[in-house]
Structure formats: structure tokens, C-alpha cells
Amino acid sequence: MPMQASEIETLIRDAFPDAEVVIEDLRGDGDHYACRVVSSAFTGKSRVQQHQLVYKALGGRMGGELHALALQTSAPTTN
């Protein structure tokens, strides 16, 4: 069941208001996305914990209606 990129983005932005979110529809089929999220919420967290936060923001859709979301997360780099 396809999910719109805008829907994914809204869910992530709701959870991480400061986030920089870039979503790419890899095949144009609404089913295979790549998503990069940069947020201060990830500071000091392991990659596993960062991804778990995003999965939580997606409210259980990951692995269900959202089949493939390649995720890349990081905390903002301080310059």
C-alpha cells in the first residue's frame, strides 16, 4: 500500500520540528524511499537509537504499509 512522501515528511517533522528532511522516491512507485534526517534530537544517540526514534515517529508504519525506507540519520555538525 503506497504512502506519499509528503505524508512521511509530515510525520517526521511533527516528531522532530528542527529536522532537515530529504526524501527521495527511489522508483517513483510510492513504495521505495530513501530518507535523510538531520536533527538535534539525535545528538549523543547511537545509530540504532536514532533510527528507532524515526520509526516511532512513523507510528508503526515501517515494515507495514511502508515497505522500504532507506534511512540515514545524523545530528547536526557544529561548525
Added chain:
Amino acid sequence: MLDDTTKERIEQDIASEDVVLYMKGTPVFPQCGFSAAVVGVLTHLGVPFRGINVLDDMAIREGIKAFSDWPTIPQLYVKGEFVGGCDIIREMYETGELTEMMQTRGIDAKPAA
């Protein structure tokens, strides 16, 4: 979705080998591109691992998601510790962190090519 029997089985399985991969299909015949990608990485590093085919067992397939608090398969365990899914493994492989992490845990791994 995690009964005591399944939890015990998972605890035994992740302790059974240094590197354990929960995957769809088998290391020789992965049945999902994401599982195949992680098998490819481990093979590349020359790390022996045990593959557990979640398609063979619905209780494990759902149980491991609850156990790790992680919604997707594959899932990699090293020395009983959850390391991540396909994206994290790929990223750690590319940065060389995966080799380093294996080596600090006493597992012989080749550097990423």
C-alpha cells in the same frame, strides 16, 4: 508479540554464534534484497555468521521485531548485541566502522575494500 518461549529461543540463538543474522531466506539463497545486501557485506569482510531464516518461523519473524524494538528484517547481532538493520550495516561497512567494531570484539574481519 513476544512470548517467553520465543524470547528464550532468541536469547539462545543470539548467544549461539559471535555473529547472527536474522534474514529472509538463507545466506546461500537470500529472498530479499536487503537481506542479500547484509550477507554480501559479511561475506566481503570474511566474517563467519549464522543466518536465521525468519520466513521459516512466524513466531521468530514477529518476535525478533519486538525483541530488538526494530520493525524490519534483516537484523544483525554481534556477540549478543543488536547492531542494526540493512542501512546501518551498509553505512558502517562504508565508513570502516563495521570492521573496527568486529575487531574490537575479537572477531577477525577484513577491512572494507
